[in-house]
């Protein structure tokens with residue numbers, strides 16, 4: 001595949017937190033649609049919904065970083081300097 005055919009180049013085009021957050025927004029929407037399809041087929045969608053929630057949290061953490069200048073944890077959305085998991089390496 002040539003470079004011109006690729007619609008997404010994750011390494012070259014993301015230069016701001018907002019750009020990265022929009023990509024996570026897109027991933028979350030795709031996962032929410034997939035979960036709806038799974039439910040419509042009578043299948044469990046809980047794993048897909050968990051992935052969607054993680055993508056939404058990733059977008060939110062990037063927007064918090066944009067607003068505050070400090071990286072925020074995806075698990076709890078606290079600044080990484082405050083998140084106990086980052087500070088101790090243990091679950092909160």
Ligand SMILES: [Zn+2]
Nearest residue numbers: 073075076083
């Ligand atoms: Zn955390």
